[in-house]
Amino acid sequence: MTDTQFDIAVIGGGPGGYVAAIRAAQLGLKPVVIERENLGGICLNWGCIPTKALLRAAELRHSIDEMADFGIMVGEVKVDLAAVVKRSRKVAGRLSMGVKHLLKKNKVTVIAAEAKLGAAKGGLRQINLSNGDMVSAKHVIIATGARARALPNIEADGKTILTYREAMVPETMPESLIIVGSGAIGSEFASFYHDMGVKVTLVEALERILPVEDEDVSAFVQKSFEKRGITIMTGVKLQAVTSDANGVQASIEGHDKSLQASRMILAVGITGNTENLGLETTKIKVDRGHIVTDQWGATGEAGIYAIGDVTGPPWLAHKASHEGIICVERITGQKDVHAIGAGAVPGCTYCRPQVASVGMTEAAAKQAGHDLKIGQFPFAGNGKAIALGDDGGFVKTIFDAKTGELLGAHMVGPEVTELIQGYAIARTLEATEAELMATIFPHPTLSEAMHESVLDAYDRAIHF
Amino acid sequence: MTAAPVTAAAPFPETKSSDKPRVFASPLARRIAADRNIVLDRITGSGPHGRILRRDVESAAIAPIAQTTAAQAETLQAGTIQQGDSYLVANSQMRKAIASRLQDSKQQAPHFYLTVDCVIDNLLEARKALNVKAAEGIKISVNDMIIRAAAMALIAVPEANASWEGENTRLFRHADIAMAVAIDGGLITPIVWAAEQKGLAALSQVTADLAARARDGKLAASEYTGGSFTISNLGMFGVREFAAVINPPHGCILAVGAGEQRPIVIDGNLAVATVMSVTLSADHRAVDGAVGARWLQAFKGFVENPVTMLL
Ligand SMILES: Cc1cc2nc3c(=O)[nH]c(=O)nc-3n(C[C@H](O)[C@H](O)[C@H](O)COP(=O)(O)OP(=O)(O)OC[C@H]3O[C@@H](n4cnc5c(N)ncnc54)[C@H](O)[C@@H]3O)c2cc1C
Numbered sequence: 201m202t203d204t205q206f207d208i209a210v211i212g213g214g215p216g217g218y219v220a221a222i223r224a225a226q227l228g229l230k231p232v233v234i235e236r237e238n239l240g241g242i243c244l245n246w247g248c249i250p251t252k253a254l255l256r257a258a259e260l261r262h263s264i265d266e267m268a269d270f271g272i273m274v275g276e277v278k279v280d281l282a283a284v285v286k287r288s289r290k291v292a293g294r295l296s297m298g299v300k301h302l303l304k305k306n307k308v309t310v311i312a313a314e315a316k317l318g319a320a321k322g323g324l325r326q327i328n329l330s331n332g333d334m335v336s337a338k339h340v341i342i343a344t345g346a347r348a349r350a351l352p353n354i355e356a357d358g359k360t361i362l363t364y365r366e367a368m369v370p371e372t373m374p375e376s377l378i379i380v381g382s383g384a385i386g387s388e389f390a391s392f393y394h395d396m397g398v399k400v401t402l403v404e405a406l407e408r409i410l411p412v413e414d415e416d417v418s419a420f421v422q423k424s425f426e427k428r429g430i431t432i433m434t435g436v437k438l439q440a441v442t443s444d445a446n447g448v449q450a451s452i453e454g455h456d457k458s459l460q461a462s463r464m465i466l467a468v469g470i471t472g473n474t475e476n477l478g479l480e481t482t483k484i485k486v487d488r489g490h491i492v493t494d495q496w497g498a499t500g501e502a503g504i505y506a507i508g509d510v511t512g513p514p515w516l517a518h519k520a521s522h523e524g525i526i527c528v529e530r531i532t533g534q535k536d537v538h539a540i541g542a543g544a545v546p547g548c549t550y551c552r553p554q555v556a557s558v559g560m561t562e563a564a565a566k567q568a569g570h571d572l573k574i575g576q577f578p579f580a581g582n583g584k585a586i587a588l589g590d591d592g593g594f595v596k597t598i599f600d601a602k603t604g605e606l607l608g609a610h611m612v613g614p615e616v617t618e619l620i621q622g623y624a625i626a627r628t629l630e631a632t633e634a635e636l637m638a639t640i641f642p643h644p645t646l647s648e649a650m651h652e653s654v655l656d657a658y659d660r661a662i663h664f
Numbered sequence: 665m666t667a668a669p670v671t672a673a674a675p676f677p678e679t680k681s682s683d684k685p686r687v688f689a690s691p692l693a694r695r696i697a698a699d700r701n702i703v704l705d706r707i708t709g710s711g712p713h714g715r716i717l718r719r720d721v722e723s724a725a726i727a728p729i730a731q732t733t734a735a736q737a738e739t740l741q742a743g744t745i746q747q748g749d750s751y752l753v754a755n756s757q758m759r760k761a762i763a764s765r766l767q768d769s770k771q772q773a774p775h776f777y778l779t780v781d782c783v784i785d786n787l788l789e790a791r792k793a794l795n796v797k798a799a800e801g802i803k804i805s806v807n808d809m810i811i812r813a814a815a816m817a818l819i820a821v822p823e824a825n826a827s828w829e830g831e832n833t834r835l836f837r838h839a840d841i842a843m844a845v846a847i848d849g850g851l852i853t854p855i856v857w858a859a860e861q862k863g864l865a866a867l868s869q870v871t872a873d874l875a876a877r878a879r880d881g882k883l884a885a886s887e888y889t890g891g892s893f894t895i896s897n898l899g900m901f902g903v904r905e906f907a908a909v910i911n912p913p914h915g916c917i918l919a920v921g922a923g924e925q926r927p928i929v930i931d932g933n934l935a936v937a938t939v940m941s942v943t944l945s946a947d948h949r950a951v952d953g954a955v956g957a958r959w960l961q962a963f964k965g966f967v968e969n970p971v972t973m974l975l
Contacts (some may be wrong), residue, residue: 282870536711536712537709602699603692603695603696604692604695629691629719630690630691630692630693630717631690631691631692631697632691634691637690
C-alpha cells in the first residue's frame with residue numbers, strides 16, 4: 201500500500217459511506233473508503249436493489265393474471281425461481297461494480313478490509329485494518345450500517361427462520377411463510393412471496409401494519425393484502441418459536457392455537473454495526489444499538505463522525521447518502537449547509553400496492569397542534585390509473601390551514617414511489633397550496649391525482 | 665362554500681406588472697411574513713443564493729426587544745450617580761433595518777439638498793373651505809395637500825420620479841408616495857400608490873387609514889415595500905426646516921417643516937405670511953440639481969396656488 205495518510209477515512213462503503221467519499225473528493229480532499237465486504241453496502245447488495253429486482257419479477261408474474269382483462273391470452277406460466285434470484289443477484293453485482301468505478305473515477309482510495317479505530321496522534325486518527333495495515337486520517341466517518349435485529353427468544357438459523365439476507369436468495373419456495381414485522385421490509389417480502397404463490401401470514405405487534413405510515417394508508421394496504429389472500433394478524437405478540445425439519449411453530453400470547461408454516465422471516469428492525477470498531481476507546485456514545493450524533497453527524501469524539509444506518513432513524517439509503525454529503529460539507533466548512541429538517545426524508549415501500557410518504561401523518565400533524573386542511577383523491581378518479589388497470593389507492597395531502605404549508609403527503613397505489621418526489625420538492629421549496637394548485641400537471645398521468653388531492657384539501661377537486 | 669358573485673361581462677382588469685425589484689423568498693416565507701407584518705426585503709435569506717426561507721422569517725420575528733434587567737433597574741433606582749452609567753437595549757429588527765438601510769443610503773447615494781419657502785396662506789384657506797364642504801368623516805389635512813402637491817409635481821417633472829439601479833435608472837409611471845410615520849421604536853413608511861390619481865377626499869381617507877394601521881402595527885408588508893418618493897413631515901414638532909436621509913431605493917425625499925408666520929417682502933414691502941420651508945434631498949446618481957430645482961418649483965407652484973392642484 202502506498203498511501204497511508206488521508207484527509208477523510210470512511211469506514212463502510214454503503215450508500216452513506218461511498219457518497220460521503222465522493223463528495224469529499226469533489227471538494228478536493230483525499231478520502232479513503234474501507235469496506236470489509238461489498239461496495240454499495242446493504243442497499244445495493246442485500247437491501248433496496250435486490251429486493252426491487254425480486255419485486256419486479258413478482259409484479260410481472262402478477263400482471264400475467266390480468267392479461268385476459270387486456271385481451272391478451274397467455275398459455276401456461278412457469279416461474280423459474282433460480283433464474284429470478286439469479287437476475288436479482290446480477291442486478292446487485294452490476295451496481296456494486298458501478299460504485300467501484302465511481303470511486304475510481306473520483307480518485308477515492310478503496311481498501312478491502314475490516315477497520316477498527318485506533319489511537320489519536322498529532323491531529324490524526326489511526327485506523328487498524330484486518331489485513332494488518334494501518335492508515336491515519338484527519339477525520340473519520342463511521343458508516344458501518346446495520347444488520348437485522350434479533351428477537352430475544354427467536355434465533356434465526358438461516359434455513360427455517362430467516363433474516364432478509366436468506367429471504368432474498370431462496371433456493372426453493374416454501375409452501376407457507378410467517379413474516380414477523382410489517383414495516384417496509386416485512387411488507388415487501390409478504391407481497392413478493394405471495395405473488396410467487398406462497399401462503400403468507402404477516403404478524404405485527406402493533407395495532408396496524410406499516411405502523412409509521414398514515415393510518416388511512418395502513419388500513420388500505422391491509423385491506424388489499426387481505427383481498428389478495430395474505431393473512432394479517434396485528435396486535436400480536438409472539439411467545440415461543442420452535443423449528444424442526446417440517447417448519448416452524450409459533451405460539452401467540454392469548455391464542456390457544458399456534459401458527460404453523462414452512463418458514464419464517466424475521467423483519468423486526470435493525471441494529472447498528474457498532475461492535476469491534478474500537479468505540480470503547482473513544483467518547484462515542486451508543487444508544488440502543490446506534491451511535492449518537494448531532495444533526496451533522498458529529499459524535500462525542502472530536503474528529504469522528506457517524507452517518508446512515510449505524511446512527512438514528514429513519515434507516516433509509518437516501519437518508520444515509522444525504523447525511524454523508526452534509527457531514528463532509530460541514531467538515532470542510534462549506535457555506536449554506538443545512539441539517540436534514542424534520543419530516544424531510546421521504547419513505548417508500550415497494551409492495552403491491554406501493555406506498556410513499558413525506559412529512560407528517562395526519563395524527564402527528566394534529567398532535568403538533570396544527571389546524572389542518574386535508575385532501576384525499578382516489579386513483580379511481582384518475583384516467584391514467586384506469587387505463588393502466590391499476591386504480592386502487594389514493595393520494596392524501598395535509599396542509600396547515602393557516603400558512604398553507606404542506607405538512608405531509610401520503611400515497612398508496614400505482615407507481616407512487618416514483619411520484620412522491622414531487623411533493624418532496626414542493627416541501628423543500630416551501631411551496632404552499634397556492635403554488636401546487638397553480639402548477640399544471642400533464643394529462644393523462646398518475647400525477648394528476650397529486651394535483652386533485654391538493655385541490656380537494658380546499659374543496660376544489662374537479663374529478664371527484 | 666359560498667357562491668362567488670357573478671358580475672356582468674367586463675374587460676379583464678389589466679394585470680399590473682410589478683416594477684419592484686424581486687425579492688427571492690419561498691412562498692411559505694412570504695405568507696408567514698405577510699401574516700406577521702415582516703418586511704421581506706430587510707431580511708437576509710439563508711437559502712440557496714440568499715433566498716429567504718421560513719426559518720429566516722421566523723428568526724426575524726422572534727428577534728428580542730430587550731427589557732431592562734432587574735439588576736439594571738436596581739442600579740437605576742439606587743440613586744447613586746456613577747460615571748458612565750448606562751445600560752444596553754438590544755436593537756430590534758426594525759432598528760437594525762432602519763440602521764442598515766439609512767447607512768447604505770448615506771454611504772451610497774450622493775445626497776444633495778435644495779430648500780424653498782412656500783407661502784401657504786392660500787393652501788390653509790382652501791383646506792378650510794374644502795373641509796366645510798367635505799362629507800361627514802372626511803378631514804383633509806395640510807399633509808394630505810402636501811402629498812397631493814408632491815404627486816402632481818412628480819407627474820409634471822417625471823425625471824424626479826426616479827430610482828438608481830446601477831445599470832439602469834428606473835422611472836416610475838405613478839407617484840407612489842411613501843409617508844414617514846413615527847411608530848413605537850422607530851418609523852415606517854406606508855405608501856400611497858398612484859397618489860396623483862386620488863382626489864383630496866380619497867387621499868385623506870387613505871392616509872388616515874395607513875397612519876392608524878401603521879401605529880397599530882397592522883400594515884401588510886406590501887403596503888410599505890416599494891414606492892418612488894418619500895415625504896417626511898416634522899412640522900407638527902415645530903421644526904422649521906431639516907434635511908432628510910433618502911429612503912432607498914427612492915431617488916428623493918421631501919422634508920417638510922412647520923408652517924409659521926414669518927415676515928416676508930412683497931414688492932419691496934414688508935408683510936406677514938404663513939411660510940413653510942421644504943427641503944428636497946435627492947440622489948445625485950438619478951436626479952440632477954436642475955431636475956430637483958424644477959421639481960421644487962412645480963411643488964411650490966401647486967402649494968401656493970392650491971386651485972391648480974385640485975384639477
Ligand atoms: C431487505 C432490505 C430492503 C431495503 N430496502 C430499502 C429501500 O427500498 N429503500 C431504502 O431507502 N432503504 C432500504 N433499505 C435500507 C438500506 O439498505 C439502508 O438504509 C442503507 O443501506 C444504509 O446505508 P449505510 O451506508 O448506512 O449502511 P450499509 O448499506 O449497511 O453499509 C455499511 C457497510 O459498512 C461495511 N462495514 C461494516 N462494518 C465495517 C468495518 N468495521 N470495516 C469495514 N467495513 C465495515 C458493511 O460491510 C457495509 O457494506 C433496505 C434494507 C433491507 C435490509
